[in-house]
Amino acid sequence: MADFEDGAREHLLSLNFDENGGVNGSETKIHVKDLTRTIDDKGLTILQHVTLDIPRGKIMGIIGPSGSGKSTLLRALNRLWEPPSGTVFLDGKDITGVDVLELRRKVGTVADNVRYGPQLKGKKLRDDEVHKLLTFADLDSSFFNKQGSELSVGQAQRVALARTLANEPEVLLLDEPTSALDPISTQNIEDVLVKLKNRGMAIAMVSHSIKQIQRIADVVCLLVGGEIVEVLNSNQLSEAMHPMARRFLELSS
Numbered sequence: 001m002a003d004f005e006d007g008a009r010e011h012l013l014s015l016n017f018d019e020n021g022g023v024n025g026s027e028t029k030i031h032v033k034d035l036t037r038t039i040d041d042k043g044l045t046i047l048q049h050v051t052l053d054i055p056r057g058k059i060m061g062i063i064g065p066s067g068s069g070k071s072t073l074l075r076a077l078n079r080l081w082e083p084p085s086g087t088v089f090l091d092g093k094d095i096t097g098v099d100v101l102e103l104r105r106k107v108g109t110v111a112d113n114v115r116y117g118p119q120l121k122g123k124k125l126r127d128d129e130v131h132k133l134l135t136f137a138d139l140d141s142s143f144f145n146k147q148g149s150e151l152s153v154g155q156a157q158r159v160a161l162a163r164t165l166a167n168e169p170e171v172l173l174l175d176e177p178t179s180a181l182d183p184i185s186t187q188n189i190e191d192v193l194v195k196l197k198n199r200g201m202a203i204a205m206v207s208h209s210i211k212q213i214q215r216i217a218d219v220v221c222l223l224v225g226g227e228i229v230e231v232l233n234s235n236q237l238s239e240a241m242h243p244m245a246r247r248f249l250e251l252s253s
């Protein structure tokens with residue numbers, strides 16, 4: 001990253017991650033088992049029997065058409081809704097048995113808007129740590145004192161990322177994290193995500209950009225109509241069999 005402070009990267013990467021922390025391809029961080037979500041009064045099924053492993057030290061891209069259940073799936077992973085059937089395990093432990101605040105600290109979601117602006121001070125970080133986290137999210141220190149209403153959508157996305165990282169999560173859930181960013185900021189954030197996964201973080205990222213998935217995801221999961229229809233290594237995307245995956249690939253080339 002061009003204007004990246006060395007100290008900022010070191011600070012964040014020295015937070016809670018395993019110092020031996022290389023990539024461990026096969027270790028499952030989150031295991032989703034037979035998750036279904038229905039909205040009974042509307043007769044809607046949003047997720048159907050979803051079973052999935054989200055590995056530690058990797059980026060899992062989640063793709064699929066609009067309304068296919070991608071965000072709903074992400075939100076189940078830190079109990080933003082409680083599944084009526086199915087189980088989510090974090091490090092092998094059923095998340096319904098984990099204190100919900102502790103769970104959300106470990107499994108951080110980057111909200112797509114920041115209504116209350118940067119309030120990192122409240123997290124008992126020193127000012128210099130706050131500045132470093134903002135820098136890490138490709139923002140300069142002037143954002144420290146800005147209100148949410150003063151932020152552009154893209155700035156708000158980056159502030160949300162900084163706020164989430166301040167909690168030192170072990171799992172990062174990202175719902176179209178760069179949808180409002182210019183290509184340079186997008187690249188900077190992608191660089192950060194790759195560094196975080198290389199230090200052992202498990203990252204699940206919904207993205208409508210196949211090119212972004214090809215750039216930074218290790219594994220790709222395709223959701224169609226609330227069902228997982230294909231899981232592939234991202235470098236094998238061109239071998240995808242499902243017609244929706246093929247169509248996505250065609251349109252993004």
Ligand SMILES: Nc1ncnc2c1ncn2[C@@H]1O[C@H](COP(=O)(O)OP(=O)(O)OP(=O)(O)O)[C@@H](O)[C@H]1O
Binds near residue numbers: 039070
């Ligand atoms: N609480 C709810 N009540 C009724 N329908 C819901 C509810 N939450 C989600 N839905 C519906 O479930 C489906 C899946 O929504 P979701 O936001 O998970 O899709 P998505 O794949 O993330 O879509 P997009 O790519 O457009 O963001 C949509 O049809 C949505 O309208």
